[in-house]
Amino acid sequence: QKEVEQxxxxxxxxxxxxxxxxxxxxxxxxxYFMWYRQYxxxxxxxxxxxxxxxxxxxxxxxxxVDKSSKYISLFIRDSQPSDSATYLCAMINTGGFKTIFxxxxxxxxxx
Amino acid sequence: xxxxxxxxxxxxxxxxxxxxLRCSPRSGDLSVYWYQQSLDQGLQFLIQYYNGxxxxxxxxxxxxxxxxxxxxxxxxxxxxxxxGDSALYFCASSVSSGVSTDTQYFGPGTRLTVL
Numbered sequence: 001q002k003e004v005e006q007x008x009x010x011x012x013x014x015x016x017x018x019x020x021x022x023x024x025x026x027x028x029x030x031x032y033f034m035w036y037r038q039y040x041x042x043x044x045x046x047x048x049x050x051x052x053x054x055x056x057x058x059x060x061x062x063x064x065v066d067k068s069s070k071y072i073s074l075f076i077r078d079s080q081p082s083d084s085a086t087y088l089c090a091m092i093n094t095g096g097f098k099t100i101f102x103x104x105x106x107x108x109x110x111x
Numbered sequence: 112x113x114x115x116x117x118x119x120x121x122x123x124x125x126x127x128x129x130x131x132l133r134c135s136p137r138s139g140d141l142s143v144y145w146y147q148q149s150l151d152q153g154l155q156f157l158i159q160y161y162n163g164x165x166x167x168x169x170x171x172x173x174x175x176x177x178x179x180x181x182x183x184x185x186x187x188x189x190x191x192x193x194x195g196d197s198a199l200y201f202c203a204s205s206v207s208s209g210v211s212t213d214t215q216y217f218g219p220g221t222r223l224t225v226l
Contacts, residue, residue, distance in 0.1 A: 043113065043201050043217030044154070088154060098169050099144075099215070101154040 003027050006089055006102030015111050019076040023089035023102045026070065030091040030100075033065050035074045038086045038104065047087075048074065079109045114138065115218035117202050123224045129190040132221045136183055136204030142166065143185040144205070144215060145177055149198040160185055161207075189223070197225045 006023045013019055021035075032051055036044035048063040050056045050072075056063045062075040072091075076083055089102040114137035124130055136143050145157040147170075156169035160179035171177075174192075179185045189196060199220045205213035 041219075043115075043203070043219055045113070045217065046214050049214070098156050098167055100156070103153040 001026060002103075003100050004089065004091060004102045007105055008103050010106040010108055012108040012110060013079055015079060015081060015109055017079050017109070019079050019083070019107060019109075021074040021076075021087050021089075021105050021107070023072050024070055025072075025091055027091075027093060027100075028067075028070065029093035031094045032092040033063070033072050034090040034092075034099075035061075035063055036088045036090060036101075038088060040085075044088055079107075081109050081111045083107060084109050113216040113218060115202060115204050115216050117200075117218040117221050119221060120219065121222045121224075123226065124192060125226055126192055126194060128192050128225075129188065130192065130223065132187040132189070132200050132202075132223075134185045134187070134202030134204075134218060136185070136202075137216055140204035140206055140216070141183065142205045142207065142213065143179055143183070144203040145171075145185070145187050146201040146203065146217075147198045148201060148220070152198075154201070157187070192225045194225050197223055199223075 004025045035048040037047050038044040053065045053067045060077045064073040086104040086106050088104040116135045118133045141162045144159045148154045157171040159167040163179050174190050177187045201220045203215040203217045205215045
């Protein structure tokens with residue numbers, strides 16, 4: 001079993017929809033949780049970063065962490081065609097130096 | 112543009128060969144990370160250097176090695192290449208040591224094709 005599980009999709013939604021992207025994990029030592037966005041033929045870029053459980057909002061993006069369920073989510077409100085990309089979740093354990101990435105979910109937002 | 116540069120963009124070579132990938136971090140960043148991204152394995156952490164010293168090691172094969180030079184650029188050496196080494200190789204950089212919660216800025220990647 002992989003440490004981090006993420007449905008690769010693809011996920012196709014109409015413009016303006018609310019998108020929900022999720023990851024589950026098995027290592028309870030993970031404390032730092034991130035979401036990266038990767039456009040085709042580009043490197044990943046950090047979107048959201050949260051520590052431990054809770055919610056964090058940044059514009060149209062909301063990241064949620066539920067450590068009791070070992071489950072993290074990224075919500076995108078009012079999705080735009082420019083949001084079409086692969087979204088990767090990533091996690092780091094306490095005192096660790098290694099970032100573990102999910103497989104990435106491909107998102108298509110149709111105009 | 113993240114400020115991280117990688118060369119070459121594309122590399123095509125044959126099995127058994129050796130190649131070197133190069134990365135220049137963002138100005139002021141002391142840490143460099145190498146990742147491999149393939150369709151079946153996703154994005155895998157290989158190795159991290161901080162200010163010239165190896166800081167953390169991930170799923171890096173013995174056939175692969177890396178180093179960080181005094182000017183902070185880094186090279187990833189891949190030898191005895193196999194078909195399965197075909198992948199995108201990303202370099203990322205961050206400001207500090209290796210509290211890896213630092214934001215990592217990724218370069219555009221090098222696409223390696225082994226024939």
